[in-house]
Amino acid sequence: MAFYTIEGIDGSGKSTLTETLKSQHKSVIVTQEPTHSAYGQRIRDNIARDTSDAMTNLFLFMSDRIYHINDTIRPIDTRGGTVISDRYTDSSRAYQSVELANSMHFDSPDEARAFIDNMVSPWEYVPDTTFYLDISVDTAMSRIDGKEKYEHRTFLTNVKQQYDIIAEASNHVITIDAERPPDAIAREVSEYIDGPR
Ligand code: ADP
Numbered sequence: 001m002a003f004y005t006i007e008g009i010d011g012s013g014k015s016t017l018t019e020t021l022k023s024q025h026k027s028v029i030v031t032q033e034p035t036h037s038a039y040g041q042r043i044r045d046n047i048a049r050d051t052s053d054a055m056t057n058l059f060l061f062m063s064d065r066i067y068h069i070n071d072t073i074r075p076i077d078t079r080g081g082t083v084i085s086d087r088y089t090d091s092s093r094a095y096q097s098v099e100l101a102n103s104m105h106f107d108s109p110d111e112a113r114a115f116i117d118n119m120v121s122p123w124e125y126v127p128d129t130t131f132y133l134d135i136s137v138d139t140a141m142s143r144i145d146g147k148e149k150y151e152h153r154t155f156l157t158n159v160k161q162q163y164d165i166i167a168e169a170s171n172h173v174i175t176i177d178a179e180r181p182p183d184a185i186a187r188e189v190s191e192y193i194d195g196p197r
């Protein structure tokens, strides 16, 4: 029936929103990236090390995503179900473009994003709608412990900039003001979700 994704920087409230949607829309299948598969575990192991290689991370996220599409997203969507994924391709476009640029593989995040776009487009299972939880880096930083690989102010500022560009350019991204209380956010997003309650 439909494939929805939720995107935003760390601490933007994706997991909180996903949990609420799951409880409100019983027939919806909720999933996430990195997945709980061996591919997802490999990513978690990798990003637990601050020294992990940017290009390796990009390909690991891609492998996990192809598994996710083949194992979960396409089969459910094809048989008429509704899937909501906490993170998907725009996470790679936003995070890995900054990571690749920082690691000197590219001159700028924009250049890296073009590379990622070319790499993803041929096989992307495009979401019907992506909800982008738009939040300031200050608010996000106040909600997270800042201990994980990507949870740094400058890094997340650059990632947010990429998300803003992606949201502006896409015709399937809906920007949600994520500075509001959780129930206001869930109410707005719920209005877009098909599926019986
Ligand atoms: P993400 O999955 O995007 O990293 P989480 O949903 O885990 O974000 O939220 C990070 C923290 O912020 C959690 O402690 C959560 O309870 C809190 N939080 C989430 N959404 C909101 C909100 N709208 N207002 C205030 N706090 C929130």
Ligand code: TYD
Pocket: 009, 010, 011, 014, 015, 033, 034, 047, 061, 086, 087, 088, 089, 091, 092, 093, 095, 096, 148, 150, 151
């Ligand atoms: P996640 O567990 O969703 O973190 P959080 O719930 O705190 O947002 O994802 C782990 C990290 O992986 C997170 O910092 C974002 C990053 N990530 C990428 O860099 N690229 C990707 O393609 C994905 C799916 C996640």
